[in-house]
Amino acid sequence: MIPISDDNPTRRPALVSWLILGSCVVVFFWQLSLSERALHVVVHALGLIPAVLFGHAELPPEARIVPAWVTVFTSMFLHGGWLHLISNMLYLWVFANNVEDAMGHLRFVVFYLLCGVIAAFTHALPMPFSDVPMIGASGAVSGVLGAYLLLHPWAQVTVIIPIGIILYPVRLPAAVILLSWFGLQLLYARLSDPGEAGVAFLAHVGGFVAGMLLLFLFKRRGVRLFRGRNPARR
Numbered sequence: 503m504i505p506i507s508d509d510n511p512t513r514r515p516a517l518v519s520w521l522i523l524g525s526c527v528v529v530f531f532w533q534l535s536l537s538e539r540a541l542h543v544v545v546h547a548l549g550l551i552p553a554v555l556f557g558h559a560e561l562p563p564e565a566r567i568v569p570a571w572v573t574v575f576t577s578m579f580l581h582g583g584w585l586h587l588i589s590n591m592l593y594l595w596v597f598a599n600n601v602e603d604a605m606g607h608l609r610f611v612v613f614y615l616l617c618g619v620i621a622a623f624t625h626a627l628p629m630p631f632s633d634v635p636m637i638g639a640s641g642a643v644s645g646v647l648g649a650y651l652l653l654h655p656w657a658q659v660t661v662i663i664p665i666g667i668i669l670y671p672v673r674l675p676a677a678v679i680l681l682s683w684f685g686l687q688l689l690y691a692r693l694s695d696p697g698e699a700g701v702a703f704l705a706h707v708g709g710f711v712a713g714m715l716l717l718f719l720f721k722r723r724g725v726r727l728f729r730g731r732n733p734a735r736r
Contacts, residue, residue, distance in 0.1 A: 503661040516599035548576040549635030552626035580637035597650045613720040617645020624708025641709035648713030651680045
């Protein structure tokens, strides 16, 4: 299922969400401008490498651009390809504006980055000696999805379901989409080897759970949970 829109209006522009989205796109086009060798150095220098983060390995001199702890943040703005970027930015576009609206701009910045940090450590702690770089906004975006689930579980989300070469648009409650997505992340995290290159499913799981828990700290006073149309009353 590919989400493309929801039916949730916001009371104020999602300035931070747009800024994050724009930053990721700009950084990606910068990545495209690099040579293959330069891109390799950038991914290792700014991506999160557990072994380097925990002091079990060192980068070559040309890749020591920032301290290891800074890569927890810089890794959130790098992406490994068009599909990686588009999928993350699409989920951010559809779901982040309502979460930002529930928190306010400044709180949402902290919330988003903190979800990304927790996701990064959820990925890194089980394999502290891994030398595979992790990049992408997926962990932080997963936190947004977790918060949205508690805020608007009954909001109607339009998704595209590809069946062969035909794309079918369907409207489903956010809870169905987000819980299905989270269930798949749990399944893939159990079946995959976290030490191998590929999708960091544990980061998705950690970010999603972090978003659900941190929502209680970061939402504005008076913002109610479980808002949206209840299907039993339609």
